[in-house]
Every structure is written in structure tokens, then in C-alpha cells.
Amino acid sequence: MMMTHGHGGGAMFTFMRGDDKSKPNLTRDLVRRVARYGKPYAALIALALGAIFISSLIALIPPLLYRDLIDHVLPQRDADRLTLLALGLVTIPLFDGLIGVGQRWLISRIGEGIIADLRQALYAHLQKMSLRFFTHTKTGELMSRLNNDVIGAQRAVSTTLVSLITSAFQLVATLFIMISLNVQLTILALIILPLFVLPMRRIGNLMREIVRQQMDLNAEMNGLMNETLNVSGALLVKLFGRQREENAKFSDRAKRVRDVGIKQALIGRWFFMALGLVSALGTALVWWSGSSLVLQGAFTIGTIVAFAAYLTQLYGPIATLVNARVDFATSLVSFERVFEVLDLPIEIQDRVNAVELKTMRGNIQFDKLSFSYLEEQNDAPQLTQASASPMPGNGREMRIIQTMAQSVPGNGQKFSETFAPKATRRWALRDVNFEIQAGQLAALVGPSGAGKTTITYLIPRLYDPTEGRICIDGHDLRDISLDSLSRQIGMVTQETYLLHDTVRANLLFAKPDATQD
Known part of the structure; x- marks a missing residue:
């Protein structure tokens, strides 16, 4: 059967969210849905967690070597022990680096695999959508969901989630060592914790909104490019001499994307500067109190040096975990945007027990x-x-x-x-x-x-x-x-x-x- 046809009209529609969905919500259903994509990679995930755990333990060893060097090797002029410590300070980073390579490979396999599955599911779902959907939806926004948002989802798996898990392991292990060294100094180091929590939650919420806005603006810019850079769009622009107007329109959208990017970078810079000041305050308190204990003979110089080294391994994970909910929710914006498309109902589909016609009379x-x-x-x-x-x-x-x-x-x-x-x-x-x-x-x-x-x-x-x-x-x-x-x-x-x-x-x-x- 052969037919010819012309063009059909249609209203143009675009993906837009209501005010109730302007912020991503970290719900159990959303987390479960993301987790389902990780099920086929359970074995690799277990190996990656093991690598993260081992790497977190290895990071605790160098400060103890510094303590031994200052408190025992140098005062006793023990050359043999000094050689062993030097070898240890070289071997440990090498071993940790090899584990890091394996960990990176595992995480990449998991992240790339999940994203490939997600991208294939998204493309397959779009193939099932009716012609009504494609005539009512901007192609550029679909391309943004299929490319930019899927890549954002990959970052959520490969970077954000791994960072949260690593921080949890590091925090527990570091606190255990610090408490074993000195309980009072550990409590003093944790006193400044509220100074982490308050600004981080405020900045985190703001960053979440900016990320969402940035994704929407990128999708809008992609939509304009798709409309004017295909054959039909380019022909229309040239026939009616609209190059200047279209350039101005694109320039406006590009500037809006630029401004949001600058805003995100500046807020991030101020944020990390504030964290640096808080960390410096905590470090100063520990050095002041620890040095007083050294002067009183209750603490060794090597111990205070080791303790100060552990502070850097303490504040980083605390900063990550305090803002974990907001950080994870921000990363899940990409998954949320992809799921919006996957949840669109399929209008044209086979009925149950649909007839398979081998031949057709017509x-x-x-x-x-x-x-x-x-x-x-x-x-x-x-x-x-x-x-x-x-x-x-x-x-x-x-x-x-x-x-x-x-x-x-x-x-x-x-x-x-x-x-x-x-x-x-x-x-x-x-x-x-x-x-x-x-x-x-x-x-x-x-x-x-x-x-x-x-x-x-x-x-x-x-x-x-x-x-x-x-x-x-x-x-x-x-x-x-x-x-x-x-x-x-x-x-x-x-x-x-x-x-x-x-x-x-x-x-x-x-x-x-x-x-x-």
C-alpha cells in the first residue's frame, strides 16, 4: 500500500515545570528508581566499595609515620628506621595510587554502564512516542535531555555518589584515630561544626536552583540551534533575511547561559573560601590547644603534627556529608529531567494480543x-x-x-x-x-x-x-x-x-x- 501526503499543522509545545517542581526533591521513590539502574552492576559496586574502604584506611597511615619520625627516629638518630619510614612514605602513595586506578576503572564501568542503559531506555521510549508528541515538542529540548542531562546523571553516579561514600568512610576512620590520640582535641576540632552546617545548607540550596536554571537555559539554547541550523530552518532564515535577528536572539540566550555560569562559579568560590576560613579556625584552635599540652609535657610534638594532618582529612568529609542531601538532590536533577521524558505516556501502542498480519489485501x-x-x-x-x-x-x-x-x-x-x-x-x-x-x-x-x-x-x-x-x-x-x-x-x-x-x-x-x- 503506497500513499503520498503533505504537511500537517500543529501547536508547538515545550517542556516546562510548574512552581511546585522548581526544586528537585530527594524522595525515596526517586532514589529507588535511580538505584534500579545500578542492580546489574552489583558485583562491580561491591568491588568499588571495597577499594574505597582500603583507600580510606591507607590515607590514615602517613600521619602516624610523621609522628614516629618526629618522636622516635630523629631524637634517637635511628638511621635504619629512618630508611624504613622513607620507603614507607614512597610505597604507601604508590600502593594507594594503584588502588585508585582500579577504583576509577570500576567506577567508570559502573557510571558509563548505567548512563548507556539510561540513554538507550530514553531513546527507545522516544521512538515509541506518537507523531503528535514530536510535532508538539521542541527537538532541541529533547536533544538536551538525551545528551546534557544524561551526562549530568553520569556525574551524579561517577562523582557525587562516590564522593559521599568516600567521605563517610574517611570520616569514621579519621574520627576513630583522632579519638585514640586525644579525646579533648577531637572534641575541640568538632566544636566548629555548626560553622560548617549553616552556610553550607544556605549555599547548597542556592547552588541547586542555579544548576536547574542552567540546565533549562541550555535546553532553550539547544532548541534555538536545532530550529535554525537544520536545512529547513537555515533556508527560512536566509529567504527572509533574518540572520541579524536570529544572531541577536541566539546571543541573548548565550549571554544568559554565560551569566548563570559566572554566578555559579563565583558562589562556588565564595563558598570554598568560607570553608577554608572555618578549617583554618579549627586548625588554629587545635594547634593552640595541642601546643599548650606539648609545653605541659602531656603531648608529644609528633602527636600534634599527626593530629593536625588528620584535621585536613576530617573537615573535607564533614563538609561533604553536612551538605550531602542538597548535593545529592542537585545531582539528581539530571535523573529527574530524564525521568520526566521516560514517564510521558505512549499514545500509540499495541493492544494485548494484537493481530500480526503476514499479508494485506488493502x-x-x-x-x-x-x-x-x-x-x-x-x-x-x-x-x-x-x-x-x-x-x-x-x-x-x-x-x-x-x-x-x-x-x-x-x-x-x-x-x-x-x-x-x-x-x-x-x-x-x-x-x-x-x-x-x-x-x-x-x-x-x-x-x-x-x-x-x-x-x-x-x-x-x-x-x-x-x-x-x-x-x-x-x-x-x-x-x-x-x-x-x-x-x-x-x-x-x-x-x-x-x-x-x-x-x-x-x-x-x-x-x-x-x-x-
């Missing part, structure tokens, strides 16, 4: 069929209208005259169908009834917007009827599997679209198993 029947392009606008909360253009058949009374010319002598016939006047639902087709016998050639004749293209979209089930049904060989289209339907129907579009590939690849796109002849 008898087509439209039975009391009515169709509206915008019927699901109010049922799609994920899509918010950005601009609108009239759909075929909206706003006026229409008449379509469908003339069937004979392809086999004696099989010709004529018929016409008068459409209902404008209704509140804005019908593109209203109560259409006709039948085309197998072997007949049908020509749809009528003014622009009469519904010719709509009919050709309905037969291969690019859309489903709003009311009534379409039957092929006595089967309701919705009872036929989509795969068998696409194999039996051929379509020549009015606008030629070629893949960036060889001529042969384009010719074989519809039927990869076609022979050379």
Missing part, C-alpha cells in the same frame, strides 16, 4: 471517524503550550471531495463527505465514512486544511482516531500490531528527508533486506 474503511489534533492538550501536564498555529480544519466549515480514479476497469467511483461546522473541540475530521477497495487508486482532493494529510496520517496509525475506527481488511487498525502495519504500508512524503549517509543506505532504510535488483 481494503480500507473509515467508519464514523472523527479526529482532533489537540484532544490531548489538557491531558499532558508535562507539555506546556509555547505557541500555536492553526490545525487542519480548525475554525471554519470544511468540505473534502475524495475522488477515486480507476486503476482497474469498472472499479471507479466517486463520493463526497461534508464536514461538520466548527465545534468546541476543533475537529480536523468529523464523522467521515468511506471505503476504498483493494486495487483501487484513491486521490484526495480539497483545499489546504481540508484534512487530506490527516487521513494519510491516520492510515499508518501515526495518530489514533478520536472517535470511530479505521479498518484494513476488516481489522480495526488498533487491533493490528504496529510492526506488521509498518511492514505492509509504504509512504512517499511530500518533503524529501535524507539521512547523512550513502544513497544505498537511504534506499535500504525502509527495507534493509532488499536485494540489489
